[in-house]
Amino acid sequence: MPGNKAIAYREPGVVEVVDIDYPTFELRDGPGVNPANVGRKVPHGVILKTVATNICGSDQHMVRGRTTAPPGLILGHEITGEVVEKGSDVEFLDVGDIVSVPFNIACGRCRNCKERRTGICLNVNPERPGSAYGYVDMGGWVGGQAEYVLVPYADFNALRFPDRDQALEKIMDLTMLSDIFPTGFHGCVSAGVEVGSTVYVAGAGPVGLAAAASAHLLGAAVVIVGDLNPDRLAQARSFGCETVDVSAGPVGDQIAQILGEPEVDCSVDAVGFEARGHGADASTEQPAAVLNSLMEVTHAGGSLGIPGLYVTGDPGAATEAGKVGSLSLRLGLGWAKSHTFTTGQCPVMKYHRGLMKAILHDKVEIAKAVNAQAIPLEEAPTGYQAFDEGAAKKFVLNPNGYIRTS
Known part of the structure; x- marks a missing residue:
């Protein structure tokens, strides 16, 4: 079983690269995990090998100490990855698929999800409506600034890219579909x-x-x-x-x-x-x-x-x-x-398929607009510091070398 490096919040102004467990199809206890979610089985999930995962201004609020985020919280809610394992209940995704993951975690079954209000799903966060990966008070789903990450309700949540080679060619644009x-x-x-x-x-x-x-x-x-x-x-x-x-x-x-x-x-x-x-x-x-x-x-x-x-x-x-x-x-x-x-979280699934098509058919160059720059996972602390100092860049972490940087 491979290892798994990730980015953890330690204290105001400090993030670090840490070793964490490889994901399984069960939500384990850990920093920020809601006790009611500990032990939750995820047969409907997939494990992704992370292709790209981005530093977000919302992460920065936590890193500055402006939330109640606990030390050790694994960060990251902007996730694009390759399916490497699938749970027994996953029907429509296959190992090898490259997918975009909305930062909202949604069950697809509750009233709000059925009304396309996936930012306020009623079933994934025992504390309140709405959930996200690696974020304070959002249920404790482990963040995606890591080499590997678990995605629940994957048939519903994950947006599969139609062509692998095309996706990797445009990955710096497509990684923006998860959130910004x-x-x-x-x-x-x-x-x-x-x-x-x-x-x-x-x-x-x-x-x-x-x-x-x-x-x-x-x-x-x-x-x-x-x-x-x-x-x-x-x-x-x-x-x-x-x-x-x-x-x-x-x-x-x-x-x-x-x-x-x-x-x-x-x-x-x-x-x-x-x-x-x-x-x-x-x-x-x-x-x-x-x-x-x-x-x-x-x-x-x-x-x-x-x-x-x-x-x-x-x-x-x-x-x-x-x-x-x-x-x-x-x-x-x-x-x-x-x-x-x-106000409120963007219901990403309301828009991401259409925006994917706009990217794939060259109607928008979103990576160029936000001045995206890929950096290794190990340089995440430097990226956080530069972003906090006002760098006019969007830092994209490249944990597994999928992104060509030369």
């Missing part, structure tokens, strides 16, 4: 982006850049991306976005310089709860700043897509209210402008 591409796309769809829309995306990290690329794919006339980081803003401009530096003054004033008016049709929050203030307040953390600014710059009757992460427990928050996820929202403004808000 559908998440950014969902932010745009829920914001109402359509042909001719003017769109403001707050945040030029990987999800924000994926949202901007999605807005182009959906036919937006103008896509404006806001951030504090000049390198990330330059990355947004590299594929046709306009940009605003939120530290330079009111977002609406800068949008007016681009559009001739201070409002957009649609807006997307790709920042989440670690938001900073705008203008003179850009150096301070203000978790409601992005949402309040989006209400200001979105036209009356418009919608806000909110794929940015907000949490119920933030031990690093500056206020007691922030520690339980309470924000000082200008809800009266949103009410007065009849805004619609869409």
